[in-house]
Each structure stands twice: as C-alpha cells, then as structure tokens.
Amino acid sequence: MKLLSQIWVVIVMNIRSLPQRLWMSLAAILAVTVVVAVLLSFLSMANGFAKTLEGTGSNDIAIVTRGGSQSELNSVLSRHAVNAVSVAPGVAKTADGQPYYSAELYVVVNAIKKSSGTKVNIPLRGIDPIGFTLRDHVKITAGRMFQPGKNEIIVGQKVLGQFSGFELGKEVKFGKSRWTVVGIFSTGGTAFESELWADARTVQSQFRRGDSYQTMRIKLTTPGDLSGIEKAIKADPTLNLDVKTEAQYFAEQGQALKNIVRVGWAISIVMSLGALAGALNTMFTSVASRSKEIATLRAIGFSNVSAFFGTLAESVVLSVLGGLVGALMSYLFMDGMTTSTLGASFTQVIFTFELSPALFEKGIILALLIGVIGGFFPAWRAARLPVVVAFRNAS
Amino acid sequence: MTDDHLFDLKGVSKRFIKGKEAISIFDGLDMTIKKGDFLAIMGPSGSGKTTLLNMLGGVDQPTGGEVWFDGKRIDKLSEGQMANWRAGNIGFIFQFYNLMPMLNAARNVELPLLLTNLSAAQRKKSVTAALELVGLADRASHLPKEMSGGQMQRVAIARAIVSDPKLLLCDEPTGDLDRNTADEILEMLQLLNKEFGKTIVMVTHDPSAAKYATHTLHLDKGQFVEKDLVA
Known part of the structure; x- marks a missing residue:
C-alpha cells in the first residue's frame, strides 16, 4: 500500500509537470499518433475488404470454372x-x-x-x-x-x-x-x-x-x-473443371488481404522505431529535468521502485494518448470510407474501411508497447539516480 | 558509545576515484553527535562538509570505517534498507528548499507521511500541525511558486519534521535567504532543538548562522580543527 502511494505520488507529479516539457511531449505523442493511424488505416482497409468478400460467398452455392x-x-x-x-x-x-x-x-x-x-x-x-x-x-x-x-x-x-x-x-x-x-x-x-x-x-x-x-x-x-x-x-x-463452394472461392480471392496486412504491419513497425526513439528522447529529457525532484524524494525515503514506475507511467501515458489520437483520426478519416481496389479478376472490388474494436485494441497495444519500451531505460536511469543529486546546489 | 550518542563515526574514510587519481576526503575520521545537539559544521569549500552530511544522511556511503546511529550500525545497510532508515529517522532541509513544484504546500509536507501507515485523516492532522508550527497554516493550498523564499524554506522545515524524525540535516538552510528571513529560519531551528528536542546538524558558510547552534565544528581538508567536540 505504501509503495502504491509512493508510485502514485510520483506519477501525479510527472503528469502534472508535462506542460514544462510541452513541445517534446507533443512530439512524442505525435510520433505514436502517426504510427497507430497508419497501422489502423491498413488494418481497417484489410478488414473492410475481408468483410466484403466474406459476405459474398455462400456455402449452398457451387461455382464451376475451367480447370x-x-x-x-x-x-x-x-x-x-x-x-x-x-x-x-x-x-x-x-x-x-x-x-x-x-x-x-x-x-x-x-x-x-x-x-x-x-x-x-x-x-x-x-x-x-x-x-x-x-x-x-x-x-x-x-x-x-x-x-x-x-x-x-x-x-x-x-x-x-x-x-x-x-x-x-x-x-x-x-x-x-x-x-x-x-x-x-x-x-x-x-x-x-x-x-x-x-x-x-x-x-x-x-x-x-x-x-x-x-x-x-x-x-x-x-x-x-x-x-x-x-x-x-x-x-x-x-x-476439365474445378468446382468449389462460393464461400471457398471468395476466401481464396481474398489472399491479397494477407499482403495488405503484412505491408501495414511492416510499415508500422519501421515507423514504431522512430516513435520509440522519440519516446526515449522525451523520457530521458524528462528524467534529466526532474533529477533533483526524484533525488529529493529518494532522500526523503521514497523507493527507487516508485521512481522507476513513475517515469514508466509518464511514457505510457504519452504513448497511449498518441495511440488514442491515432485511433480517433483513423476512425474519423478512414472508418466508413468507401474505395475500390483491384480484385483477383483484375476488376475493381468496392469495399468500405472498417475499424473494429479488435483493430482499435491492436493500435492501443502497439502504442502501449512503444510507451513501455521507450520508458523502460529512462525509468531505469531514474531509479539509479544518485540521491546526492538532491544536495547539489544547482537549482 | 553511550545511550546519549545519536551518531558515532569510527575511523571513517571516504575516497573518490577521479580518472587515474584517488582523492581522499576523509581518512580515519572519528566523530560523535549527542542526542539534542544543535551542531553547526563550517569550513571552506572542499573541506568535506557536504560529504559528511551526505554520509550522516545515508545518501552516501563511507569507503571504510563504521557509522553507528542510535546504537545500530548503518553503513552496511542495503539501498532499500537505507531508504527506510532515512524515512524513519532523518528530516532533510536543503539550501534551495527542494519542494515539488507541482504540489501545494500541504502535499509537499505530506510526502514523508506517505511512507508511514497513517490514514489519510491522520496524515492531514499531522500536516496541519506541522504547517501551524512553521506559521504557514493559511498557505496550505499554495504552490511553491506562489511563495517567497522564506516561506518555501518554512514549508521544507514542516516537511522535515512532520514525521517526527530524530535528526534534522540542514544543508546551507539560509544560503538563499536575506538576513532577516535567515534569522527567522534559524530561530525556528533553534526552537525545534530547544523545545522539541530535535538533534540538528547544519552545514553553513555563515558564521552568524552558526551562532544559533549549541556547538560548531570546523572542518578543513577532512579533519576537525576544533578538538573539544571530537570523540
């Protein structure tokens, strides 16, 4: 209970001091926003395409084509x-x-x-x-x-x-x-x-x-x-004929979907590395600017665990905020948008982007991961900060 | 070592490695602080005042020797054990107050109590009492930036005493204040020593601040110059 109180105090102080690092924090949020928006755009496109094809095939209809x-x-x-x-x-x-x-x-x-x-x-x-x-x-x-x-x-x-x-x-x-x-x-x-x-x-x-x-x-x-x-x-x-149920036929036509999803994840992961660098930079700066506060709390008797989790929480909050904004942007600009793409028969298949709760969850999990990884090393530094920093005369 | 000893330093040494050079701050230092002392430590820059204060406060460990506090050896405690020891026994007062800028006066004073098992109501009562003692009960909801230097140092004193520690460690507590305000702060420390029996160790450059202490130690190159207070 005592440890939770300590962690909570450090989290509250870190979050309240965010305006002091406004631009850097906004840059970190923006980086995660872009990553999540791109990922969800790809996934909602694949989802919409899949839904269109899934709904098309019926199991009580056979389709016969040349072998x-x-x-x-x-x-x-x-x-x-x-x-x-x-x-x-x-x-x-x-x-x-x-x-x-x-x-x-x-x-x-x-x-x-x-x-x-x-x-x-x-x-x-x-x-x-x-x-x-x-x-x-x-x-x-x-x-x-x-x-x-x-x-x-x-x-x-x-x-x-x-x-x-x-x-x-x-x-x-x-x-x-x-x-x-x-x-x-x-x-x-x-x-x-x-x-x-x-x-x-x-x-x-x-x-x-x-x-x-x-x-x-x-x-x-x-x-x-x-x-x-x-x-x-x-x-x-x-x-010389092939026969399939219509459901099987359209499921096979949807193979392109897997590629859309793969491209979406690949781009998002590469961009995540950039967002990760942003998060690390922001959090190291945050720890540096709060080093005296952290050291003072440690001198008073706060544990290094509270310094660790307080810093990690700040990183996670920034990333999740970015993730939520990214998901919101994706929802506002992509969800329900109708477009067409080349289907397997070299003709256009018209489909609607669909941002489902499951996709939203994936976006937030990615944001969380960026926050946790981006916050871990700065949090470790905060936890290892020498307490004598509190006694240094620089204000 | 007797019951009236709060601190005993026995043959304490402290060395730093800077590049390829070993710098010795203390070498075989012996010292006793009695319960109820108000001790001023003076000395030129580099004499080891702050290093000594850090070791007394358990935020820096000696390289050799023994440190005993109230009959218990503390120089071998782990980092976590040392943090608990500080929380239970030490109140720190810093030159630049070291208040948390995002927390109001009451929240700042409450910080050490979060390390205890007190309920929220009990914590509030203690915070109010501490702020009343330093004359700032009406400033409980003010942020540090809304207060003067003297007021911030009084909040820092309230934070240092709120959990009723045995020892107050003050690092240049009046170094950032004008003379009148400095005197107010020193009178308050004197009151805590005389009326509440707090043991106080204060590092200062200021001879007029040292006059408020019951004893003064002069450090030079890691050695006490005045012998009468050295064990």
Missing part, C-alpha cells in the same frame, strides 16, 4: 460442359423441376472513378434471370430488372457511389455497344454490388462469346456437399 483458372475472368465453359454439370447429382431443382443453376459470363468494361477521374476495369456479369435468385439478400432498389434480349443493365449500388455515368436511365457505351441503366440493385454489401449485371445471352452476343460461358453457379441440395458434382466431372473425360 486451373484462378478466377472467373480467365475461365471458359462450353455449352456442353454446362449441360453435363447441370444434371449431376447434388444439383438442386427449381419449383418446376429444372436444374437450379445460372450459367454466367464475366467480362471487363471500363468505368471512370469519381475520386480520381481515372479509367479502371469493372465487371459486367451476364446472368440467367434465375441467377438473380442465387444471390442472398439481392433486391432491386430502384428501377427494374433488365429484360432478356435487350441491351439493358442493372447496376450494383456501390458502383453508383464510386464510378460516374451509371445513374438510373443513363446510357453507357462498352466498345461499340450501348446499354441503358434500367435498375439499381443491392446484395447487402457484398462484392456483387461492385458489378453490372445484364442478360447472359445478350452479353454473349454483344461481346462475341458465341455459346460459351465463364462460370456456373449451382444451387446445392446439401450446403457444402460437392461430391456429386465432382464425381460427375471425373466421370466425363471431356470435362
């Missing part, structure tokens, strides 16, 4: 392959007894990014009308569904926010063909909202794809059970 193709974009499926897989065991049936699947095309078209004015790729997906029902939470929020056989598109809600020229009723030009925006759709925030959708056969015709498709989406009778389809593919030597 070895990494993404929908470089996959090709013949009409024969589509027909063969559609009758495989495990494929659910519609109410009228037809195989429940959508053969789809996935082509790249140009769009102008509102934020930068640059030309980027976004996906135009050709779907069967039934494909609309193979997505969870899908609904038309404005306008209407496209009509088969017509150059009509419906536009994902996120596309509207990020790219110009896709407002309802507008006419857009892809290559030589012109398309009219007849509807806006939402899918509850998933990656599909980064897409344009049109009638599959119209897309085949306008983009000269003959009778080929790129992917099949199949409703499974049992969620996650691909065995029937896999068997059917193996049994037919003319088929």
